[in-house]
Amino acid sequence: MTFSDLVSFTLAALRGYKLRSGLTLLAMAIGVGAVILLTALAEGARRYVEGEFSSLGKNLLIILPGRSETKGGPPPLLGETPRDLTLDDALSLKRMSAVAKVAPLSFGTAPVSWGSRDREIPILGTTAEMLEVRHLKMASGRFLPDTDPHRALPVCVIGSKVKDQLLGGRSPLGEWIRIGDRRFQVIGMLSSRGRSLGLDVDDMVVIPVASALMLFNSPSLFRVMVEARAHEEIPAAKRQILEELRHRHDGEDDITVITQDAVLSTFNKIFEALTLSVGGIAAISLLVAGILIMNVLLVSVTERTGEIGILKALGASQRKIQMLFLTEAICLAVAGGFLGLGAGEAGVWALQTIYPSFPVTPPAWSPPAAMALALAAGAFFGAMPASRAARLDPVAALSRR
Amino acid sequence: MIGLEKVNRIFQVGDQTVHALRDVDLRIEPSEYLTIMGPSGSGKSTLLHIIGLLDRPTSGRYLLEGRDVTHLTDQEQAQVRRRRIGFVFQFFHLVPRLSAAQNIELPLVLAGVPARERSGKVRQTVQAFGLAERSEHRPGQLSGGQRQRVAIARATIMEPSAILADEPTGNLDRATGQEVLDLLENLNRRGIALLVVTHDPEIGRRASRHIRLVDGRIVEDRRNST
Numbered sequence: 001m002t003f004s005d006l007v008s009f010t011l012a013a014l015r016g017y018k019l020r021s022g023l024t025l026l027a028m029a030i031g032v033g034a035v036i037l038l039t040a041l042a043e044g045a046r047r048y049v050e051g052e053f054s055s056l057g058k059n060l061l062i063i064l065p066g067r068s069e070t071k072g073g074p075p076p077l078l079g080e081t082p083r084d085l086t087l088d089d090a091l092s093l094k095r096m097s098a099v100a101k102v103a104p105l106s107f108g109t110a111p112v113s114w115g116s117r118d119r120e121i122p123i124l125g126t127t128a129e130m131l132e133v134r135h136l137k138m139a140s141g142r143f144l145p146d147t148d149p150h151r152a153l154p155v156c157v158i159g160s161k162v163k164d165q166l167l168g169g170r171s172p173l174g175e176w177i178r179i180g181d182r183r184f185q186v187i188g189m190l191s192s193r194g195r196s197l198g199l200d201v202d203d204m205v206v207i208p209v210a211s212a213l214m215l216f217n218s219p220s221l222f223r224v225m226v227e228a229r230a231h232e233e234i235p236a237a238k239r240q241i242l243e244e245l246r247h248r249h250d251g252e253d254d255i256t257v258i259t260q261d262a263v264l265s266t267f268n269k270i271f272e273a274l275t276l277s278v279g280g281i282a283a284i285s286l287l288v289a290g291i292l293i294m295n296v297l298l299v300s301v302t303e304r305t306g307e308i309g310i311l312k313a314l315g316a317s318q319r320k321i322q323m324l325f326l327t328e329a330i331c332l333a334v335a336g337g338f339l340g341l342g343a344g345e346a347g348v349w350a351l352q353t354i355y356p357s358f359p360v361t362p363p364a365w366s367p368p369a370a371m372a373l374a375l376a377a378g379a380f381f382g383a384m385p386a387s388r389a390a391r392l393d394p395v396a397a398l399s400r401r
Numbered sequence: 402m403i404g405l406e407k408v409n410r411i412f413q414v415g416d417q418t419v420h421a422l423r424d425v426d427l428r429i430e431p432s433e434y435l436t437i438m439g440p441s442g443s444g445k446s447t448l449l450h451i452i453g454l455l456d457r458p459t460s461g462r463y464l465l466e467g468r469d470v471t472h473l474t475d476q477e478q479a480q481v482r483r484r485r486i487g488f489v490f491q492f493f494h495l496v497p498r499l500s501a502a503q504n505i506e507l508p509l510v511l512a513g514v515p516a517r518e519r520s521g522k523v524r525q526t527v528q529a530f531g532l533a534e535r536s537e538h539r540p541g542q543l544s545g546g547q548r549q550r551v552a553i554a555r556a557t558i559m560e561p562s563a564i565l566a567d568e569p570t571g572n573l574d575r576a577t578g579q580e581v582l583d584l585l586e587n588l589n590r591r592g593i594a595l596l597v598v599t600h601d602p603e604i605g606r607r608a609s610r611h612i613r614l615v616d617g618r619i620v621e622d623r624r625n626s627t
């Protein structure tokens with residue numbers, strides 16, 4: 001039997017019970033579609049997080065005061081408080097060869113008022129370099145001036161939401177607002193970019209770091225953001241930072257340096273595991289579709305007992321009968337699989353259209369993997385009915401009408 | 402051409418042992434026209450099935466065209482059935498979803514003959530059996546006589562050396578049965594051995610040789626002189 005004969009014979013047989021074949025196709029299509037759609041969602045989540053991280057800036061290292069590592073040995077006699085991470089600590093890092101930019105960060109909230117309007121707003125104290133380190137964009141005016149970071153200039157840059165709530169429709173530039181008990185002149189407005197890893201740039205006031213330290217009355221920075229000169233220099237930058245700050249802190253390792261890469265690869269690992277497990281859960285529906293194929297074929301073998309008898313009488317061997325029914329199972333699986341691919345892609349397209357900011361995309365491996373699983377399910381669950389058909393006694397099969 | 406030596410066939414039906422054939426010895430020459438008669442359950446169909454390689458003897462030997470086919474594998478048996486033997490059944494046994502022409506084509510499809518070579522042969526056969534106008538009809542749209550003609554056409558398309566017919570007229574009225582029998586006898590005249598299992602003594606009289614089975618034994622083997 002030639003291949004094309006095998007396929008056309010099978011398709012004709014499947015057309016003989018359209019409803020049953022159709023429902024099986026539907027089940028298989030749902031299975032494959034579910035695998036593609038769910039893995040696309042998980043992959044979308046991964047890409048979203050990755051995008052958020054890269055929007056933070058490139059080649060970033062983040063320095064936190066305190067050491068997030070447990071060490072052996074006896075507990076210290078006196079409570080060990082982490083040394084402050086000071087502005088001078090941060091500025092000293094600028095001398096490191098692998099370091100391109102340094103942005104010290106001081107963070108807190110303070111009452112901000114303009115005229116009679118008054119709100120508690122997150123305050124970010126930093127330097128001019130923050131603009132480039134975090135890839136922030138200006139909507140109007142300019143960012144903090146690039147002067148001596150120790151100077152507590154009375155200027156500020158505000159987010160769009162702050163402007164709307166405090167100043168209403170007027171242009172904010174040149175207005176004086178009150179933060180805590182100090183007055184600051186608005187010199188710029190940040191471009192709206194939505195949330196960026198927990199920091200809402202729209203709802204934020206940026207002031208010089210020296211002003212912020214004064215405002216919060218604390219010498220300690222919240223953290224320091226450092227941009228390495230190049231991607232390859234991130235490990236060198238980390239080493240240099242640790243060395244320099246250990247030296248400055250009397251030999252104590254009391255800071256933590258997080259590299260963006262490390263965080264990102266951790267997130268990637270988590271999301272890859274998530275994608276796989278979600279895909280695995282969806283693959284259960286493929287199993288169910290496979291069982292449905294088995295059911296359809298078992299009914300078909302029973303109904304077509306006479307036909308099987310004729311085929312044997314006309315010279316079909318057991319192997320040929322087996323192949324006919326196996327081909328039927330595989331045709332159902334493949335056709336259902338392709339329908340599912342279409343449905344999955346359509347679903348992905350629909351989600352992309354409805355939520356353009358969420359990067360829903362199936363990972364490259366998921367459509368072929370879903371198809372392969374569909375095929376395997378078809379072959380696996382088709383095997384039993386096929387061999388049952390092949391083993392039918394021709395005489396008994398022919399005696400049934 | 403066909404040689405059975407001491408063939409026994411024993412069935413186990415529940416806890417009962419049925420001796421369907423007992424020590425059957427039979428030689429059939431090429432182009433012989435043979436009827437097999439006997440009461441129900443005498444083993445007629447079993448004999449036909451064993452000769453057609455749809456069933457295997459419990460003991461004994463079966464030689465087909467000088468070759469021992471008793472213990473062939475399933476694949477080899479299938480091939481012998483395909484090439485050397487044509488079946489015709491009482492209930493026609495056409496594939497209901499296939500047209501008359503497709504049913505006739507089926508043995509060629511199973512034999513793996515490419516579509517190009519098939520079409521001419523199928524057209525020829527359809528014409529020879531007077532089915533040209535009905536070739537695209539499904540079995541359900543054909544009369545009993547037409548269905549049996551399709552079945553005979555299907556049995557002959559591989560040019561077998563023997564046609565085995567199990568009550569080929571049993572489901573047809575007298576006139577149609579006569580036509581079908583004429584068709585089979587014509588094939589026999591062209592050199593194909595014809596074995597017919599029947600209840601109809603009329604057919605028995607037309608055949609050149611006649612055997613009678615009772616309880617799995619050949620009790621009568623008579624050649625008609627005509």
